[in-house]
Amino acid sequence: MSTSATAFASTTSSRAAPWLLGLVAVVWGINWPVGKAMLAHLPPVWTVALRTGVGALAVLLLCLLTRRLVLPRRADLPVILSVGVLHMTAFSVLCSIGLQHVTAGRSVVLAYTTPLWVVPGAWLLLGEAPTRWRLLGAGIGLAGLVLIFNPLSFDWHDRRAVAGNAAVLLAALCWAGSILYVRAHRWVTPPFELVFWHALLASCLLLPMAFALEGVPRIEWSPALVSQLLYGGVFGIALASWAMTTINRALPATTTSLGLLGVPVIGIVCSAVSLGERIGMALVGALALILGGIALGMVRGRD
Template sequence: MSAPIASAAAGAGIRKFLPLIGAVIVWGGNWPVMKYGLSHVSPLWFATVRFGSAALLSVLVLGALGRLRMPTRAEWPLVLGVGLLQMAAFTALALWALQYVAPGRASVVAYATAIWVIPLASLVLGERPSRMQWVSTALSYAGIAVIVLPAVTHWELHTIVGLAMLLGASLAWAVSIIQLRAHRNVRLGADMIPWQTAIATVPLLLLALLRDGMPELSAFVDIWPAIAYTGPLATALTFILVLNITQTLPPAATSIAMLGVPVIGLMVSAAVWHERLSGDLSIGLALIALGVVTTALAPRFERALRA
């Protein structure tokens, strides 16, 4: 009887990771989809429609589930931080950068939040990173340098601007992570997604109107599949899913799994946009991956050393 029990336990363990794997696949495919959307509308309008549609759908879903509620006083600062930094600023900068940088390469740089998180945690929160954490940060910096260096050495101005925007996007997400870490006693659940996406929509809408004016409605009709994918699916439903998952899975598992986002982005981009997986991009991605894995496994190494 022990073999069937063990097999059932293993199957249950695998099933626990399936939603996270699905979220990684959806987010990885989102980069080439966003590139397609930008062929019809401006970055600001695409970001506005993405979060506006996500806000609408999440209100409907959580309302139907009876889980729609106002944020508490303690939750409001974090909801604002996630909405303005992790969603609005990150997405606006990333979408703008996609006009100058191929989607696969863009996803690698944008998701390299590790280059900011550990130094900021040390400076802002007074945390003392371990040697392994500093090693992982150095690996991440090396990976970004390998990816950015060709554009700098060849002085490709448009690519440099795009990469700078992507680094700004990753910094915005990192600041949001630091804010959440500074308020560990407050945990944001999936019921905060409607407020976060709505807050992200407001400044994006104002900026889109001021900079680009009213768009052609026919353009949105042409790209409705991209809007349906990147808004309701890749933003509302996937964020709700991931927030629930990350409360039950170990942080190490989540960190390593999220590395799959740029990998899938690269694969889909290579197939759809014929993006070439160059040597510098491969080496840079490998170094960043090694940095993420080192961060995830650092506690285990440190316990082994103390033993």
Template sequence: MSSTARRLNGEGLLLLLGLAIGWGLNWPVMKIVVAEVPPLTFRGLCLLIGGLGVLTIARQAGLALTLPRERLGQILWLSFFNIIGWNIFATYGVAHLPSGRAALLGYTMPLWCVPLSIWWLGEAMTKRRALALVLGAGGVVALMREQVLHLSQAPLGVFLMVTAAASWAAGTVLLKRWQIPLNTVALTGWMMLLGGVPMLIAAYFVDGMPAALPSASALWGLAYNVVVGFMFGYWAWNKLVLLVPVSVSSLSSLITPLVGVLAGAVVLHESPGWPEAIAAALILGAVAVINAKRGA
């Protein structure tokens, strides 16, 4: 396991950049796929194929795949919060909301993560972290602007996305707290597989079999989710969480909804404007403050 640094180093910044682009672009892609593929079937397939793919990579690299038996219960809980809870609630949530709005609600995760990290991990709420949290929250509010007025029109979607964010936050803090003695690649693969199998079983009863073969765009979206959203994304996120304090990784992740909003504008023709510019300044300010060189 990597020792915990107080801010993102070069490796962490590269992981953050990859996540921001990969996961940010995935929000409009998800919207396209769930229009044709039932939600549980979609995410279950992504997790199963992605999990097997990650474990194959780990095996080819000669990494240990054996799960520590005494930590199996903890790994199941990590899979429940990070994989099952997040994916089920987020996938159904994005089906009820515009992709950009869903991304913003999903990335209220740091607002849950920071207090949980103080409670469960004993991380200190320093002035720097408090300032970064205020800036990040301000950026999310600015991005949502008058969309807040429309959230009451889709209360189910809002509930699902906020629940997804809380589930992801709990899983993130527990991953940091438990420090599972297994390499990050294998741990990521097992978490995805342990979450994907029950989701596919549930999909058989809830979603049923697809009525027709999805379009080429939906199939490409499915492939993007497997390779970028899941295989790369989950590995990079787990690695990032283990590199730095939870407050640093979670607040830094706020760059992702910026990419999500911009991607929604390009792919789904949503219209960003000056509030997005203000949000970008606030969120980038939060990332800069939390990763400044002086000790947090």
């Protein structure tokens, strides 16, 4: 590819990245109540394994149709491991385990404490010193997350609840590590061509893990379960994983993590509508803080 073509592609990617970030926020926000609903039919690790397998098949089909299926190069292996292990496997399994004991709305809030790790990590490891507006946006957004979480009202004597919340917080740390590495990675193969290999690696890890931890599941198939698997695989994994890889290349890690604070907003609203989870005044105030933090980080982030 010529220098001018490369520059054009980079500019196009940068312009599209904020829109892709908004799309991912909607898709992943909806995916939380969908994942919670699937746990009524499947054990947690099998839920992630089957959903990831569907995603891998969807990406494979798309790559074949567009003739973009390629073998990864040696330089691609670190980023395949980063996304496949830290995000698609560790993050997904830990969140699914946490969802057994934590409401979908609360889980999505805890999972998106990722900026707590990304902002200092990007500063220390990538040299991305945050502007005062990004710091202020992160602080306001995280204040909203703390308001939703409200640790003062949490029952710390409930071991299952503690373990569930801890699992989701650990998932956030794993995802932060993936975001930071993807941002620092020197790309050889374009992101789209690697999405299949991310999902394939995750599937190869998840299926043996599901058999070892949960045995052979007894699945009562229904149109609802099939539609949930298709949504989680095609949109939650195939589409969103490609979009996130493109976003991470085009936007600073701090901006990406701030934009993803929109996911808990969508997730909480969808959980209230589809699962009947309660929305109180504190939750409404917290959502306003999160949206305010996103606006400051995204609009004034370059000041």
